[in-house]
Amino acid sequence: MNRMDMCDEDKFNDDVQELSFGGKFLRLFSELERCGEIEQKQKIGEMNEIIDGMNKVEWKSVFKAELFDEIHTMVKEKKMSMENAILLLKHAGYCKALKNVWSLGFNDSEMRRRFEKMIFEEAKKKEEEKEKLIIDLCECYISLSYDFPHESLSICMPCLLKVALNEEENEKLKRKRK
Known part of the structure; x- marks a missing residue:
């Protein structure tokens, strides 16, 4: 086996490895x-x-978009809770940002439209007990989207900045206690 064949074999093994991640996930x-x-x-x-x-x-x-639409359908049909959908989507968005992935899938999905609607509805209510929900929705929305209408940003950015400020203040308090 020459050097080129070994490189091709390594690339093939890498491709199989890549497919196995997607296959495992989809299964x-x-x-x-x-x-x-x-x-x-x-x-x-x-x-x-x-x-x-x-x-x-x-x-x-x-x-x-098909995967996000399927998640939307599962939530709509109560086959998955919104909490579980957020658990999955928040991590996917976090990894998308870390890996610097440019993807249009979420933007073209029903899940994005559902998140936008929920963000606007929750922002109007301004209920303290729903604050975690709107924070989670905003985190998912911003990390998975590639463009943002001004109205969405005007709700999500203050919400996420407030969370970041609270976390920073909590860290300062912990350091003072030590």
Whole structure:
């Protein structure tokens, strides 16, 4: 076997490795519909670990509008809680940002429209007990989107800046206590 053949074999093995991340993720995703709330959380934890191993190409091949639309449908049909959807999408958005992936999938999905609607509705209510929900929605929305209407940013940015400021203040208090 010459050097070029070995490089081709290594590239083939890398491609197989890439496909295995997507395949594992999609297999677990297809099982979510038949799981209860707790088992879904466990599977989503496994899926989040798989997302960590994905590269840009793999991420883009999995997180297409169809996947986001399927998540939307599952939430709508109460086959997945919004809490579990956020758990999955928040991690996907975080990894998208870390990997610097440019993807249009979320922007073209029903899930984005659902998040926008929920963000606007929750912002109007201004209920303290729903503050975590709007924070989670904004985190998902901003990390998964590639463009933002002014109205969305005017709600999400102050919300996320408030969270960051609170975290910074909590860190300062912890350091003072030590």
